[in-house]
Amino acid sequence: MSFPVERPRRLRQSPALRRLVAETRLHPADLILPVFVREGIHQPQPIGSMPGVVQHSMDSLLDVAREVVAEGLGGIMIFGVPRDKDAVGSGADDPDGILNQALAQVRDVVGDDTVVMADLCLDEFTDHGHCGVLDDRGAVDNDATLERYAAMALAQADAGAHVLGLSGMMDGQIGYVREALDAAGHVDTVLLAYAAKYASAFYGPFREAVDSSLVGDRKTYQQDPANLTESLREVRLDLAEGADLVMVKPALPYLDVVRAVAEVSDVPVSAYQVSGEYAQIEAAAAHGWIERERAALEALTSIRRAGAQQVLTYYALDVPRWLS
Structure with missing residues (x-):
């Protein structure tokens, strides 16, 4: 009788082995x-399309920031949900605006024990729901938007954010x-470039989470899901401009993009x-179709x-419990 020469199964025979x-941990x-932190509420509000997320x-934001530290997470990314919106997203760079106040209070609570990250985008703050300022034709004006981003960046850095996540996909x-941060003395503020952010159908629940006002889509500035080479170009440009970190979004439908970006990014x-x-x-776990913990991990x-x-x-807060 002939037997296999190699037996890879030897290394799978017990949980300890x-x-x-394991190659990836x-x-x-x-x-x-x-x-998400919402202006004007005193109790967390459930998000229907995202069970367990609020x-x-x-007050509850500060509590969860303390949990992030206690569980040893890498960081917390804060999105603001303002009460009032306007065409230019005035609340985004208002020091008294919900996001900047949240950043300041979270930083006071956690200090440098975790990384405090700010979403730097106008979409939560504009009444039209786009990530930038609109021109007379109703299109996003790239260069006018950059001025708003710079103002927003200064406000977030002043509030104490360690990392600014530029997610608007403006050229x-x-x-x-x-340049604006350095000129103001914020030379240590880290920039996370959403370098490959796709115009994805997977953002639907997020729009409920931030009470989005968007009508239409963002296909003129977010990436076409069909394209990879174009995303690598975006990554190269962001690196050349001084990005400290780069982002691919979404994740699971774009694992090939994650791999390609990891191969070229320094x-x-x-x-x-x-x-x-x-x-x-x-949703699948609620129907009993998959095991929630195993699928998520x-x-x-x-x-x-x-x-x-x-x-x-x-x-993120479930994983430490699952791993233990």
Whole structure:
């Protein structure tokens, strides 16, 4: 009788052996928790399309920031949900605006014990829901938007954010904001470039989370899902402009992009497991079709395996418990 010469199964025969030879590991320090803070509420408000995720009050936001530190997560990314909006997103750079107040209070609570990250985009603050200022034709005016981003960056840096996540996909945004920050003395503020952010159907639940006012789509500035080479060009431009970190968003439908970006980037690569990815797992698990914990950990492991060094995920606070 002929037997196989090689027996790879030897290394799979027990949990201890599988753990010993695992090539990719999840660690809480690799994970960033995205959170939403809403102006004018005193109790957290559930988000229907994202079970277990809420719009935080300021008090509950500070509580969850303390949890982020206690669980050893890599950071917390804060999104603001203002009460009032206008055409230019005035609340975005208002020191008394909900996002800047949240950044300041979270930084006071956590100090440097975790990384405080700010979403730098206008979409939550504009009444039209776009990520920039509109021109007379109703199109997003790239260069006018850069001026608003610079003002927003200065406000967020003043509030104490360690990292600014530029997610608007405007041409030249990293270089323009870097120059403004440096001129104001914020030379240590880190810039996370959403370098490959796709015009994705997987953002649907997020729009509920931020009470989005968007009518239409963002296809004139976010990436076409069909394209990879174009994304690598965007990454190269952001790196040349001084990005300290680069992002691929969404994550799981774009693992090939994560891998390609990781191969060319000389700065750390992040990926965002977005609201639709989360909602899919939650909905299937609620029906008993998949195992929630196993599916979530498998998805996150695949994102790390593809090359992401940091992952933004709504499961960030669950993972330490699951791993233990």
